[in-house]
Amino acid sequence: MSFRNDPLAVVHDRDKSTLLTPVLRAAIEAHAAKYPAQWRQSAVMPALTLVQDSNGGWLSRELMDEVAAYLDMPAVAVYEVASFYGMYDLEPTAAHKVCICNSISCLLNGSEDLIHHVEHRYQVKPGETTADGRFTFKEVECLGACRDAPAVLIDQTYHEKLSAETLDRLIEGLQ
DSSP, X not given: OOTTTOTTOOOOOGGGOSSSOHHHHHHHHHHHTTSOGGGGGGGHHHHHHHHHHHTTSOOOHHHHHHHHHHTXXXXXXXXXXXXXXXXXXXXXXXXXXXXXXXXXXXXXXXXXXXXXXXXXXXXXXXXXXXXXXXXXXXXXXXXXXXXXXXXXXXXXXXXXXXXXXXXXXXXXXXX
């Protein structure tokens, strides 16, 4: 049975990875080692983050297949994690990402206005990249910063209690 043709298949040979560099495998292994051997799949989220960061900010199907093989888990389980969480991108993105939280705390504190502002000011919808390629805009479920909502994640930096004007200054500062 071919792993690539069967998303439910599990590949048990962690040494046959061609896309995961030795450095990536070591980093993934460091996370997997935190769990009992039968639960090494628990490292899937840090593994996806490491792989995405090493691949220019997005996850190809081939890379997700490699993570599944390395962690001895069904590929479909990796796809489910990667497609469920907003922190993972399954297509190439711009060099910068602007993520606006849409959870209830942020909505009640103005994130919907920020989302509409970005859509109109920069002519971009969630999931799209601006015409000038400056940033990819994402609407995400929760950034875990409810206390100081609305929360926005720009690249790897959290910003809280933002107004449209403050957000514009941050976006304009993207190089």
